[in-house]
Amino acid sequence: MVRHAIIAGGAGFLGSHLVARLLSEGYHVVCVDDLSTGSEENIFEHLENPNFEFVEHDIATPISVECDKIYNLACPASPKQYMTNPIKTFKTSIFGTINLLDLAHQQKCKMLQVSTSEVYGDPTVHPQPETYLGNVNTTGPRACYDEGKRAAEAVCFDYQRQLGVDVRVVRVFNTYGPKMDPDDGRVVSNFITQAFKGEDITVYGDGSQTRSFCYVDDLIEGFCRTMARETQFAGPINLGNPEEYSVKDLAHKVLSIVHSSSQLVYKQLPQDDPKRRRPDITKAQDILDWSPKVSVDDGLARTVDWFRDTRKN
Numbered sequence: 001m002v003r004h005a006i007i008a009g010g011a012g013f014l015g016s017h018l019v020a021r022l023l024s025e026g027y028h029v030v031c032v033d034d035l036s037t038g039s040e041e042n043i044f045e046h047l048e049n050p051n052f053e054f055v056e057h058d059i060a061t062p063i064s065v066e067c068d069k070i071y072n073l074a075c076p077a078s079p080k081q082y083m084t085n086p087i088k089t090f091k092t093s094i095f096g097t098i099n100l101l102d103l104a105h106q107q108k109c110k111m112l113q114v115s116t117s118e119v120y121g122d123p124t125v126h127p128q129p130e131t132y133l134g135n136v137n138t139t140g141p142r143a144c145y146d147e148g149k150r151a152a153e154a155v156c157f158d159y160q161r162q163l164g165v166d167v168r169v170v171r172v173f174n175t176y177g178p179k180m181d182p183d184d185g186r187v188v189s190n191f192i193t194q195a196f197k198g199e200d201i202t203v204y205g206d207g208s209q210t211r212s213f214c215y216v217d218d219l220i221e222g223f224c225r226t227m228a229r230e231t232q233f234a235g236p237i238n239l240g241n242p243e244e245y246s247v248k249d250l251a252h253k254v255l256s257i258v259h260s261s262s263q264l265v266y267k268q269l270p271q272d273d274p275k276r277r278r279p280d281i282t283k284a285q286d287i288l289d290w291s292p293k294v295s296v297d298d299g300l301a302r303t304v305d306w307f308r309d310t311r312k313n
């Protein structure tokens, strides 16, 4: 029997990788996306596939589709994109999640809610376990995303407790790989495109802030294991690669892989930019037997190859 999956945000960076993975597993995939940050280019290769359907729709308004599994990845996720229209970011996160939870309840199906490490804000606990409640500036420019995703998590667990909806929440840490939007302003895509063009590498602040970078294939494997698990687990689960680098170290890595002679220039650190970020993935290791397999050096090399091949620079 063909299984039906709906992927909200399926034309985005992570969503399009999930589309490919579920099609390869024999799913019929309905990709729902309003193309505000996703792109048709990301799903172009599937348009002729009879098991693939694209619906241009904003999930902030309800949707009715028959399905066995729901994946909610719909939300602008890079700071540049989510701050461009913060009200829309909130609506997508909160109304979108509620609409998909209603659909999961109606269809009696499992749902994956893709949350974010941004729920930890600028963390005072390092590395961050799921039990850490976070340090978010409620009124700052990142709040539309951070608080939007926190509210989305809250409502997921209310649907779980009150209505018995089988929703699983994963908190995604910085992820990179092929199909990243070269213009999304994120550190990996910015540094690679700048290095290719021989432009200055824009390091924000003094570059000592850290992030932990996960290759996209590892993350998608984590999504699939989370949904494949027979029984629900309590609370959210971190998915990310604990390999932690300063932004300055990342710049040097990119320069050496691209063989670029671009120079580092230092720009103002954006408000509320987290100083350190690294997942504690003990829970994912215990519950899903999951941990990332692709090293940052290997993953960056693959990503640089993709940027070179697609001439996105």
Ligand code: UDP
Pocket (backbone or CB within 6 Å): 078, 079, 174, 185, 186, 187, 188, 190, 191, 202, 203, 204, 205, 209, 211, 247, 269, 270, 273, 274
């Ligand atoms: N960053 C940077 N230069 C850039 C883009 C980002 O130094 O051109 C920094 C940014 O200030 C942050 C880190 O890199 O400290 C990661 O930023 P990104 O936007 O990729 O993701 P975030 O983890 O902040 O959501």
